[in-house]
Each structure stands twice: as structure tokens, then as C-alpha cells.
Amino acid sequence: MAEEARARGRVVRELGRDRLPPATGYVDTGAWALLRPKLRSKWNRSARREGGLLRLGLLGALALGFWALLFTLIYRMLLYFRGAEGIGDLLAGKLLGIGFLTFLMILLLSNVITALSTFFLSRDLDLLMAAPVDPLHVYWARLVESMVNSSWMVVLLVVPLLAAYGVMYGATAGFWLLAAVVLLAFLVLPAVVGSAVTLVLVNVFPARRTRDLLALVGLLSAAGVVVLIRLLQPERLVRPDEFRSLVDFMAVLRTPTSPWLPSEWAASTLLTFLTGRWDVFPLILLVSTAAAVLVLGGMLHLRAFATGYSRAQEGAEQQGGRERSRILERFIPARSPAVRQLVAKELRVFFRDATQWSQLILLGVLVVVYVYNIRVLPVGRDTDVSFFLVNVIGFLNLGLAGFVVAAIAARFVFPAMSLEGRMTWLLRSSPLDPRTLFWTKYAVGTLPLLVVALPLIILTNLSLEVSPFLFWVSTVAMVGATLAMTAMALALGAFFPNHETENPAEIPTSFGGLLFMMSAVGYLVALVALCGWPVYHILRSRLALTGVGAGAGLLPGDVGILPPLLGFGGAVVLTAGVITVSLRSGVRRIREAETFVGDGAA
Amino acid sequence: MTDVMRGAAGGLSGTGAPGGSPPLLELTGLQKAYGRFRAVKGVDLTVEPGEIFGFLGPNGAGKTTTIRMIAGILQPTGGTIRISGVDLLADPGTARRMMGYIPDRPFLYEKLSGGEFLRFVAALWGKEGPDVEARMDRFLELFSLADWKDELIESYSHGMRQKLLISSAFLHDPALVVVDEPMVGLDPRSARILKDLLRSFVDGGGSVFLSTHTLEVAEAVCDRIAIIVGGEIQARGTMSELRTQAGSGADHLEDIFLRVTGGEGVADLVGALAGDAA
Structure with a gap:
């Protein structure tokens, strides 16, 4: 037994010998090292689950079926638009613009809400905050996580949408490459803005209150979006006879839905490319804005994250000794x-x-x-x-x-x-x-x-x-x-x-x-x-x-x-x-x- | 101070134990396997009315698995569990009525107030009304939680949650209380209250089955102790019986524990680490 102990002591001493010379400053882990455990956990979880293959197959088949359905729908609509002489491309552009605008709103909302958990409530954050990791790396890693978690559903919708446009207009390989670049820039923007909004909110309200607030604001906005889309009556666009004159209808189509929003830049980049009237300016706008916002987001993070995180740790307030009502029990008819x-x-x-x-x-x-x-x-x-x-x-x-x-x-x-x-x-x-x-x-x-x-x-x-x-x-x-x-x-x-x-x-x-x-x-x-x-x-x-x-x-x-x-x-x-x-x-x-x-x- | 607490606790202690009848807890050949890994390999033990039984062992020895089987959360893969003679697997309702359980991790309904939680727990044991309210208030008073009764549990600290859990386990007047790591997160005053509470509870005829890593607590509080290693009980008895089993040089529970669990080389190990750091 004593020998065993001596052996263990030897191991400990040998371990100590590898100790690195004292260093200063943050450890340069890179953002990837911070993301890896998350990916690894996801992988381990799905690999160890019973019937993992069946599950994966089923989900894959379902996603493919969903894509096929969506693709067919959009493709048929584009085909129908083509039939309308002269305004076919305008209609297609309008549809793409509305699509991207809707995605932008959804992305912004879901990024704000997701950022609260990834940046402030996630349980592994304590460990990261205590470690000598570069805060900027934490920012990149969390931003990617936030972006993936809140954008995957939109990507699922965008793929068949763009595929339908590509096939309709007989796109070359260049289109798919361009689409990938546009999509990435388009996803980065709301991710950075959303997490910045959350960062500001957490610095103003305690995290628990922020969560309640966000849940409410998020849902109200989602409800607003649903009502708005309904009130826009998108079906009217397909029925030009409801407009007073063709001039009115053309005017509606020609006006960009939102010239100052990245959704418009993304839509017109792709559409001008497809229709052969390639305009590079919207693409430059989109990519440069994404890059600038990314830098600004990083700067804001360095300035405000530490105080925000500290505030987020403060518990819920007491309600102040008020006795809670027990009236509820009296109205429940159970013996x-x-x-x-x-x-x-x-x-x-x-x-x-x-x-x-x-x-x-x-x-x-x-x-x-x-x-x-x-x-x-x-x-x-x-x-x-x-x-x-x-x-x-x-x-x-x-x-x-x-x-x-x-x-x-x-x-x-x-x-x-x-x-x-x-x-x-x-x-x-x-x-x-x-x-x-x-x-x-x-x-x-x-x-x-x-x-x-x-x-x-x-x-x-x-x-x-x-x-x-x-x-x-x-x-x-x-x-x-x-x-x-x-x-x-x-x-x-x-x-x-x-x-x-x-x-x-x-x-x-x-x-x-x-x-x-x-x-x-x-x-x-x-x-x-x-x-x-x-x-x-x-x-x-x-x-x-x-x-x-x-x-x-x-x-x-x-x-x-x-x-x-x-x-x-x-x-x-x-x-x-x-x-x-x-x-x-x-x-x-x-x-x-x-x-x-x-x-x-x- | 202690007298006051004894008085308070004395009135709360269990009365449900039938006198002179079967042991309050009886494990026979208890086993649990997770797939091919056998976490508990045939544990036999009894806990009599009026005794605090300590259940010790190194990490991963099968302590929590055993406790969770007794609490009815895990199903054993073999053997029986009897609570006051009632088979837990055959008649879980009756058996669980006699038992209170304090888990090691205080998960609670965050959105209920402390008072609402206690009322909810009492109702699960079929109890409500003025008696329950009075008992509840005395426990909250005992653990200095009275001011927090109407606050949501989400604003409680770890120790406050632990105290609420302890109160909930004693609230329905059980005969047997099963405790997993009772002292974690408690301040010294609350730890002392708990020790007194456990003692006066068993003095009133109840029994306590407790697992802990705090050997001082086990030594001070427990009447009998079992040490489990690798899913099997390696030593059991009163402190003096354990001393005899462990042989010379093992006066304290710590020495006995280390000898039984094969961790005697600790001193060498620590020495090596310290020498290396110097």
C-alpha cells in the first residue's frame, strides 16, 4: 500500500515538471477552442442516443420533403410571374425583397432572445469568466453560437427559396457562391445587432427582468409581424386587377420595400445577378456594413460585457414581505x-x-x-x-x-x-x-x-x-x-x-x-x-x-x-x-x- | 440556545414509528446495475427505530444510487427494500407515506414561494389544514426562514433551499428520514440545528439514514455506520466496533475510513505535491 502511494507521488512530481514558465496577459486560446466543447457535446449526445441513425434518417427525410415542397411552391409562383409580360422580374424581385425583410425581422428578434442565454445565462459562463481567456475570443465564440442557434431555421427556409430562383433563371455556379457570401453577411448583421441590443438591455435591467421583458417584447413583435404580413395582403400582388390602374401596380412594384435595410441589399444583389443587370453596389454595402458592425460589436463587448455580466448574476428581487394569496386553492374543485x-x-x-x-x-x-x-x-x-x-x-x-x-x-x-x-x-x-x-x-x-x-x-x-x-x-x-x-x-x-x-x-x-x-x-x-x-x-x-x-x-x-x-x-x-x-x-x-x-x- | 432548539425540534419529531416492531429500514441483497456496470452489488442492512445510521464511502462507491433506490426514485435490479416491514416495490404508496427524503441537490419549483412549496409537499402526503400550517410555521421559524415564507424560491440562496428541503421532509411527520449529504451549503448555526433536529427526531422513535462525506458529522451524530466501497459494504458497526475492525492506530473515523477504502497513501501524496510546489 505504501509502495502504491509512493508511485502516485512520483506521478504527481512528474506532472509538476511540465509546468510552464510564468506568463502574463490573456491566454490566446482562439475562439475555436471555446466552441469545440459545445460541438463535441452535441456530437456525443446524438452519437450515444439510441436509434440515432433512424432518428437522423427520419429527420433528414422530413427536411428533404419540406424543402421539395417549398421549392415546388416558390418555383411554380415564379413560373406564374414569368407569364406576366414585362412585370415578371419586378414581381420576382418584390417577392424576394419581402422574403428577406421577413427573415431579417425574425433573425433580429431571435438573436436578441438567444443572446441573453448564450452571453449571460449559460451555465458554463462562470468558468469562462474565471479563466484568463481573451474576452474578444469569448465574444467571437458566443456570437457564432448565438448566430447558429437563432439562424438555422431561417437558413432552412432560405435554401429552397434561393434554389427556386437559381433554377428558374438558369443560374451559373457563380450565383451559388455569391448566394453563400450574401447569406453569411446577411446572418452576421442581425446576430451582432441582436447581441448588442441584449448587452445594452442587461446593463440597464437585471437579467431576470430582461428575460421577462424580452419574452414579452419578442412575442409582441412576433405577433405584430404576423398581423402586419396579414394586413399587407400579399395575395393582392398576384391579382393585379385589384389595383385601380396598371400604373399604380407598377408603382408599388418599382418602389423598393425598404432601401435602407440589408434585406433589400441582399435581394437586389442576387436578383441583378440573376437577371444579367449585375449591380455590385448593394453587395459592397452589405459586406462592408457586416464587417463594420462586427468590429463595433466587438468594441462594445469589450467595454460593456463585464459590468453587464456582473449585473446578470444579481438574483431576483424580493417582493417585500407581502403575503401571497391562497384564493386559488379555494376555487379548485378537487377533494x-x-x-x-x-x-x-x-x-x-x-x-x-x-x-x-x-x-x-x-x-x-x-x-x-x-x-x-x-x-x-x-x-x-x-x-x-x-x-x-x-x-x-x-x-x-x-x-x-x-x-x-x-x-x-x-x-x-x-x-x-x-x-x-x-x-x-x-x-x-x-x-x-x-x-x-x-x-x-x-x-x-x-x-x-x-x-x-x-x-x-x-x-x-x-x-x-x-x-x-x-x-x-x-x-x-x-x-x-x-x-x-x-x-x-x-x-x-x-x-x-x-x-x-x-x-x-x-x-x-x-x-x-x-x-x-x-x-x-x-x-x-x-x-x-x-x-x-x-x-x-x-x-x-x-x-x-x-x-x-x-x-x-x-x-x-x-x-x-x-x-x-x-x-x-x-x-x-x-x-x-x-x-x-x-x-x-x-x-x-x-x-x-x-x-x-x-x-x-x- | 440548544435547549430552545431542542424544545422546538422535540415537538416536531416523528411519532409514526411502531414500537418494538420490524426495523424501520431493511435492505436485503439490494443490487443496481446500469447496463453492464454494477453500481450496487448486494447490500444488506437494517436501521432500527431510534437510531441514526451513517452511510459512508468514497466518490462513485454506490452511496447515492443506494439512497435513491430507498427513496423510490431508482428501481433496484435485485433485492428488496422494506420500510417498517412494508415492501417498497410491492406497496410503494404505503411505504413512502412513512418516509421523508432530502436529496443532495436542491432542485425546487423556482416560481413557488417557500410557503406554497411546503403546502404542496404536505398535500402530496395527503395532509393539509391548520395543523400543517402550524407545523410549517414552526419549521420556518426554526430555520430563520419565516421572513422568506412568501418570497419565490428563485430568490433563495443555496443554504436556504437546503433548509426548505429539510423542513419539507419532516413536515408530514415521517417515521424514517433518508438524507443525502445534509450539511452541504448550511451555515454553522443551521448545521447545528439540523444535528439537534435529527437527534431529537430519533429520540422520539424515528430513524435517520444519512450519507455524508463530512466524517466529523458522521462521527458526532451517527449511532452506527456502514462504509461502502465498489458497491459492497466493507465495514459496519458502532464507532468502537469499527475501531476494533480497523485495528491499531485507527482512532478517528477518518483513519478508519482511509484504511477501509484504501486511501492511506494520502499523506505521501500530499507531501509529494507540497514538496513539488515549494
Whole structure:
């Protein structure tokens, strides 16, 4: 034993011999060395995950399909523009300008929000701040991280967009090279500006307040962008006959959307290249601005980061001895104290977290925009759209409204079990039945979703003026679909938990979230088909009997018993099956699961 | 000072332990494997009413895994866990009713206030009402948290969170309390309160199963001690029994620990490092 100790002592002495001579100043690590651990962790995580290949294949196939779809859409639109003599290129330019402007706004917003975590809240920052690393290298590394995290989704959209333009105009290899340069400069600008805005904000407000503030501002702006795009009525551009004269229309097209913004520079660089009237000035503007902003960003970082970071470490303020209200518990109609307190906890945790409740604003805007879109559809009593078509649109509406509910479930219900991850120690060591926990979460998730889903389907059906029969079929189907999709979201959330993130909005973007959205869409398609089939038969027989639009009563026409029985019966069986299987397997999963935070081999 | 605390703690201590019946905690052949790695290889031990049982071992010896199995978080791959005679795996509800657990890492609901958190925990054990409120206030008072009762936990320091956790584990009047690293983050006064609380709790018939790296605490507080190395218990007994097992020259728990866990070369190692630095 003593010999072993001597051997260990020898090792320690040998280690000491390699000590470097004393040096001064910052260590020149380079930004790459600071980025490497992040990349390595990502790689290790995906490499060690079970079914990694399958997951990768599935995601790849999905991305390719998405690209193909987007490419086809844009390509067809460009083809259509080409048909318009003289203004085809103008329209194409306008579309590209609007596209880049939208991207710019999205990028700016997401960079501001991402920069708060990468520059100020990330847990490894303490280590970096304590190390003798050059602050400028920290800046480059964090900027790249921030940029990648907030831009990948935009890049995913830009690739098929530019590909469509390139193919349409028969672009040479030079175009793709130019596109890469333009895209890089275009991404750097909002990344630097966004992180600078965050840096200034953190120097003014404490980090926690800044996070709440940003969540609110970000979502309000996102909501604003959605409303703005809707009010611009982009569909008008495709219908020149709505303008008073061709001159007005040309005037709209000729005016650049925003001459002072990098989005315009990027769009006109690419378009002038494609149309053979190459103008290098916008490119120079774009690249030189990006370079200048980068230098300014670095200077601002050196000046203000240390104080900002220090401020960001200050904890949340006390609320000052005010007693918290307990009125909530009294209004929760549950007999068991555990259920009552669980529900109260869910509500408190949600409504005290600005990053959580503020998402409701965006949600509200999406619902309003959806209902508005249905309202402006040229269907209804005083139009010449057939009674039959209205009912077809009615079913499409059931599917789309169902999709809106699925998206909400993905955002709010899917993360429910993941968010309990860190509290597993308490929930698992308490005598609380996992079934109670699961069912409480189910109830807390389902009720608000029904409050969204029912008005959504009722209002849109009223706008469409569908027959009472279809009205009732789709309303009942919507209730069933909401119950089923909430159960699915909760169960899949339990099977694919993510306990690592602190941001609940990130959880649905995982593989499990994707799986949920795909299952929900599959279920909706089956549901619409099952309900639509008998309704199709009933409406057709009624049309044959009474003619267009008449006799829209509740009673089915003369179609026999088989289609309604099989269709509606099948829909009921499918929905009941999805609910039962989801709830059962979800409860079993949380009873047996062991994969909780910190459960490594200790 | 101590008397006051004893008084406060005495009224809070557990009463749920059935007198003269089975041990409050009984592990038989307890095993846990993570894939091919066997973290715990058949642990047998019992904890009787009225005793504080210390569970020691070097890093990675299987301490936390064992504790998390007892708390019901990890499922054992073999063996049984009985809480006061009730099989934890067969009847988890009943078994967990008798137990309180204090984890080593204080993860809490950041957006709840301390008071709301304690109320929530009591409700998980099916308890609410004026009795719970009164008990809650006494614990908050004991740990100087009364002024923080209505503040959100996100503004608590590490030590305050730890004290809130300790309060939550005792709040529902358990018979057995399982503690992982109780002293981390506590100031000296709170550490002393905790020691007194544990002692008066077992004097009232409860038992405590505690894991720690602070050997002074283990030596001062524990009635019996087991040392686990590589997933197996290498030594167990009272302090004097351990001294006998370890042989001459091992008076303090530290010496015994180092001898059992094979870390005796520490002095040489430190000497080598110091000599090199000089």
C-alpha cells in the first residue's frame, strides 16, 4: 500500500515538471477552442442516443420533403410571374425583397432572445469568466453560437427559396457562391445587432427582468409581424386587377420595400445577378456594413460585457414581505389535497413565468388570424360558391383547426412531464400515485385547449355558413380530437422527456415533439376521412334529391346505414383508442421511467 | 440556545414509528446495475427505530444510487427494500407515506414561494389544514426562514433551499428520514440545528439514514455506520466496533475510513505535491 502511494507521488512530481514558465496577459486560446466543447457535446449526445441513425434518417427525410415542397411552391409562383409580360422580374424581385425583410425581422428578434442565454445565462459562463481567456475570443465564440442557434431555421427556409430562383433563371455556379457570401453577411448583421441590443438591455435591467421583458417584447413583435404580413395582403400582388390602374401596380412594384435595410441589399444583389443587370453596389454595402458592425460589436463587448455580466448574476428581487394569496386553492374543485395543490402549482408556475404565459399572446394572434382568413374566404350565402364546396371547405377547416390545436398541445402539453424532471426526487419519493399526477396534468392541459378549440371551430363554421348537420359533426369531432391529441402529447412527452433545457419552448422542437406532430397529423387525416366519408354520401344524396343549398336539415338523406355507421363509428373507436392507449402507456411509462436528472452511475 | 432548539425540534419529531416492531429500514441483497456496470452489488442492512445510521464511502462507491433506490426514485435490479416491514416495490404508496427524503441537490419549483412549496409537499402526503400550517410555521421559524415564507424560491440562496428541503421532509411527520449529504451549503448555526433536529427526531422513535462525506458529522451524530466501497459494504458497526475492525492506530473515523477504502497513501501524496510546489 505504501509502495502504491509512493508511485502516485512520483506521478504527481512528474506532472509538476511540465509546468510552464510564468506568463502574463490573456491566454490566446482562439475562439475555436471555446466552441469545440459545445460541438463535441452535441456530437456525443446524438452519437450515444439510441436509434440515432433512424432518428437522423427520419429527420433528414422530413427536411428533404419540406424543402421539395417549398421549392415546388416558390418555383411554380415564379413560373406564374414569368407569364406576366414585362412585370415578371419586378414581381420576382418584390417577392424576394419581402422574403428577406421577413427573415431579417425574425433573425433580429431571435438573436436578441438567444443572446441573453448564450452571453449571460449559460451555465458554463462562470468558468469562462474565471479563466484568463481573451474576452474578444469569448465574444467571437458566443456570437457564432448565438448566430447558429437563432439562424438555422431561417437558413432552412432560405435554401429552397434561393434554389427556386437559381433554377428558374438558369443560374451559373457563380450565383451559388455569391448566394453563400450574401447569406453569411446577411446572418452576421442581425446576430451582432441582436447581441448588442441584449448587452445594452442587461446593463440597464437585471437579467431576470430582461428575460421577462424580452419574452414579452419578442412575442409582441412576433405577433405584430404576423398581423402586419396579414394586413399587407400579399395575395393582392398576384391579382393585379385589384389595383385601380396598371400604373399604380407598377408603382408599388418599382418602389423598393425598404432601401435602407440589408434585406433589400441582399435581394437586389442576387436578383441583378440573376437577371444579367449585375449591380455590385448593394453587395459592397452589405459586406462592408457586416464587417463594420462586427468590429463595433466587438468594441462594445469589450467595454460593456463585464459590468453587464456582473449585473446578470444579481438574483431576483424580493417582493417585500407581502403575503401571497391562497384564493386559488379555494376555487379548485378537487377533494384530494394532492390534486388541489397539484393544479394550483401548475397554474402558479405557468402564470408567474413570463416566458411561459407571454406565449399566450402569440397564440391568441394566430387564432385571430386563422379565423380572419376563414372570414375573408369568398364563400357564404351571397357568393356563388356551391353548397357542396362550402361543406368540403368545412372539413378542411376541421383538419386545419385540429392542426392549430395540435400545435398548441405541442407547445403547452408536450413539455408537461419534462418540466417535472428536476422534481422527480420529490414526486417519486412521495406516496402520490403516478396516475394522479398524469391525470391531473391531462385535465389541466385539456380544459384550456377545449376553451381554444371550441370557439375556433364554431366561429369558423359560422363564417363558412356550413349546414347544421356538418356544424354538429365537426364540433363533436373537434372535442374528440382535442381530448385525443392532448393525451397523445402528454404521453409522448413522457416517453421523450428533455430535462436538460431551462427553456420550455425548446422542448417541443425535439425528436419526440416532431413525432407527436406527425402522429397528430396522421390522426387528424384519419379522423377527417372517417367523418367526411359518410357526410359526403349524405350531402350527395341530398343534393340529388333537393338541389343546391336546400334542405340543410339534421337528418341524413337516403344513403343507407352503412356509411354513417362505419365512418362515425370508426371515428369514435379511433379517438377512444388513441385516448386509452396514450393515457395507459403514459402512466406506465412514468411509473417505470428512471431517466431523470443526475441519475448517472453514482 | 440548544435547549430552545431542542424544545422546538422535540415537538416536531416523528411519532409514526411502531414500537418494538420490524426495523424501520431493511435492505436485503439490494443490487443496481446500469447496463453492464454494477453500481450496487448486494447490500444488506437494517436501521432500527431510534437510531441514526451513517452511510459512508468514497466518490462513485454506490452511496447515492443506494439512497435513491430507498427513496423510490431508482428501481433496484435485485433485492428488496422494506420500510417498517412494508415492501417498497410491492406497496410503494404505503411505504413512502412513512418516509421523508432530502436529496443532495436542491432542485425546487423556482416560481413557488417557500410557503406554497411546503403546502404542496404536505398535500402530496395527503395532509393539509391548520395543523400543517402550524407545523410549517414552526419549521420556518426554526430555520430563520419565516421572513422568506412568501418570497419565490428563485430568490433563495443555496443554504436556504437546503433548509426548505429539510423542513419539507419532516413536515408530514415521517417515521424514517433518508438524507443525502445534509450539511452541504448550511451555515454553522443551521448545521447545528439540523444535528439537534435529527437527534431529537430519533429520540422520539424515528430513524435517520444519512450519507455524508463530512466524517466529523458522521462521527458526532451517527449511532452506527456502514462504509461502502465498489458497491459492497466493507465495514459496519458502532464507532468502537469499527475501531476494533480497523485495528491499531485507527482512532478517528477518518483513519478508519482511509484504511477501509484504501486511501492511506494520502499523506505521501500530499507531501509529494507540497514538496513539488515549494
